[in-house]
Amino acid sequence: xxxxxxxxxxxxxxxxxxxxxxxxxxxxxxxxxxxxxxxxxxxxxxxxxxxxxxxxxxxxxxxxxxxxxxxxxxxxxxxxxxxxxxxxxxxxxxxxxxxxxxxxxxxxxxxxxxxxxxxxxxxxxxxxxxxxxxxxxxxxxxxxxxxxxxxxxxxxxxxxxxxxxxxxxxxxxxxxxxxxxxxxxxxxxxxxxxxxxxxxxxxxxxxxxxxxxxxxxxxxxxxxxxxxxxxxxxxxxxxxxxxxxxxxxxxxxxxxxxxxxxxxxxxxxxxxxxxxxxxxxxxxxxxxxxxxxxxxxxxxxxxxxxxxxxxxxxxxxxxxxxxxxxxxx
Numbered sequence: 001x002x003x004x005x006x007x008x009x010x011x012x013x014x015x016x017x018x019x020x021x022x023x024x025x026x027x028x029x030x031x032x033x034x035x036x037x038x039x040x041x042x043x044x045x046x047x048x049x050x051x052x053x054x055x056x057x058x059x060x061x062x063x064x065x066x067x068x069x070x071x072x073x074x075x076x077x078x079x080x081x082x083x084x085x086x087x088x089x090x091x092x093x094x095x096x097x098x099x100x101x102x103x104x105x106x107x108x109x110x111x112x113x114x115x116x117x118x119x120x121x122x123x124x125x126x127x128x129x130x131x132x133x134x135x136x137x138x139x140x141x142x143x144x145x146x147x148x149x150x151x152x153x154x155x156x157x158x159x160x161x162x163x164x165x166x167x168x169x170x171x172x173x174x175x176x177x178x179x180x181x182x183x184x185x186x187x188x189x190x191x192x193x194x195x196x197x198x199x200x201x202x203x204x205x206x207x208x209x210x211x212x213x214x215x216x217x218x219x220x221x222x223x224x225x226x227x228x229x230x231x232x233x234x235x236x237x238x239x240x241x242x243x244x245x246x247x248x249x250x251x252x253x254x255x256x257x258x259x260x261x262x263x264x265x266x267x268x269x270x271x272x273x274x275x276x277x278x279x280x281x282x283x284x285x286x287x288x289x290x291x292x293x294x295x296x297x298x299x300x301x302x303x304x305x306x307x308x309x310x311x312x313x314x315x316x317x318x319x320x321x322x323x324x325x326x327x328x329x
Contacts, residue, residue, distance in 0.1 A: 004028055004289045006100060010107055012257040012286070021258075022053045025286055025293050032071040035063060036292050054262065054272045058282045058296035064091035064240045071096065071290045081133035082239040091239050093135070096290040101242045104287040105139045108256045112246040113177075113200070116142075120149035120169050124180030124188065125204070126156050135239055136204060140179060149174055163192040170196045177202060178227075179235070182219065189226025202233040202246075216251055236311065240295055242287040245309070252308040258286040261309040263302055275305045278312060 004025060012018050030037050030047045036059055040047055043057055050056055063069060066089065070076060076094035083090075095101055109116055121143040128134045144152045151169055155162040169176045179202045180188075201223060220232040236253045237244035245253040245261070255261060263279040265271040273279045281299040288295075303309045 002028065002032060006103070009258050009286045009289065010103060014257075018257065018260065018286075019053055021286055022056070022260075022284055022293070023051070025289050026050065026056050028289065029071075029292060029294075032290075033069060033292060034072055035059075035067045035069050036294075039063070053260075053284065056284075056294050057270070058264070058294045059292045060296050061091070061238075061240055061298060064093060065089040068092075068094055069240075069292050070094040074290060078138075079133065080135040080138070080239050083127065083131065083134070093239050093291060095242070100287055100289070101135070101138070102142060104243045104256075104258075105142070108244050108246070108259075109143075111256055112248070112254070117146050117148050119143075119147060119175045119177045119200075121147050121152045122162070122165065122169075122176060122178045123154045124162065124178065124184045125154065126184055127181050129154060129156065136237065139237075139244075143177070143179075159188050159191050162188065163194070166194060166196060166199070170194070170199070173198075176200065179204060181205070185223055185226075186219075189223060193226050193228070195228035197229055199227055199229055200233055201227050201229055202235055204235050204237075238297070240288075240291075241283060241285045242291075243285045251310050252304070253310070254308050260284045260307070261301070261303055263309075264296065266300075266315075269296060275303050278302045280315070281309070281311070 008021060012021055027047060030040055039059055040057055045057060074096045076096050077098045078095050080093040080095060081090045106116065121140065123140045123144065125137065125140065128137050151165050166176070166178070175198070177200045182203045182205055185201065185203055203223070223232050224230065231249040234247040234251065234253070235244055236247070243256060243259040245255045245259065247253040262282045263273045263277060264282050265273055266279050269280070278300060281297045281301045283295050283297060284293055285295070286293050298315045299311055300313045300315065301309050301311045
């Protein structure tokens with residue numbers, strides 16, 4: 001089967017290299033991913049004439065619910081599935097090369113925070129652990145496994161043990177990442193409070209039907225007070241992607257060099273909006289080379305001139321899934 005050189009993706013360091021690789025992967029996917037090829041053909045586009053990333057058509061994310069978005073002649077190593085909502089179809093992502101996903105999430109985290117082995121990773125992800133097929137759990141499994149600290153691990157509803165573990169990590173001045181689903185983090189700080197200013201608290205979004213959705217500012221203020229930290233971090237990822245963006249403060253997400261976000265006009269999906277305008281989030285994830293790298297999500301947001309972006313909510317009537325989405329004012 002035709003291949004893309006992996007290192008060419010993960011060695012991208014500037015806009016010109018990104019543009020060149022994005023166009024190469026677009027042509028590769030038109031040749032090798034039948035559903036995407038059919039989508040481009042249906043739009044009556046000549047793929048050979050596309051010379052700019054903003055001209056590339058973005059596949060609606062809903063296609064992952066009913067189609068196998070994968071390069072032909074390749075067997076998937078694993079299938080990730082979304083959490084979905086009761087009665088609605090789950091998205092499925094057929095991953096043909098898990099090593100690419102592993103390289104992507106390790107490099108993404110390292111660029112944002114440093115080497116994962118240098119952190120104790122504490123995971124509070126009950127909703128994800130209680131189902132199969134979570135790409136987030138696959139990533140966190142690796143973080144825990146590779147950490148050099150024995151305290152790393154998962155916690156479900158054993159909040160007292162988690163509280164004591166965090167206090168022990170603070171006492172020994174161990175760099176710590178606490179990654180948790182939003183409602184579970186709130187449950188914890190309602191029972192226990194900490195003053196752990198060095199702690200990285202990373203919420204992965206969503207109340208999962210356990211609590212009423214609240215605006216991000218209120219949520220982050222509650223968590224900051226509960227953990228004794230100055231800011232709450234967030235992760236933006238989803239079943240259909242192989243890369244993550246991270247926000248260290250103010251809900252401003254930054255992508256790794258092989259990932260980029262564009263904002264589309266909600267009334268004209270082929271019109272890319274200027275920075276600062278609100279619209280639908282389109283994601284380019286070049287690590288997703290053997291599926292589709294160009295995805296039109298159901299998220300609303302805006303991009304900024306420095307390449308960062310914000311998530312402002314979801315389109316009406318779209319189901320709430322397992323990515324980092326909060327109701328905001």
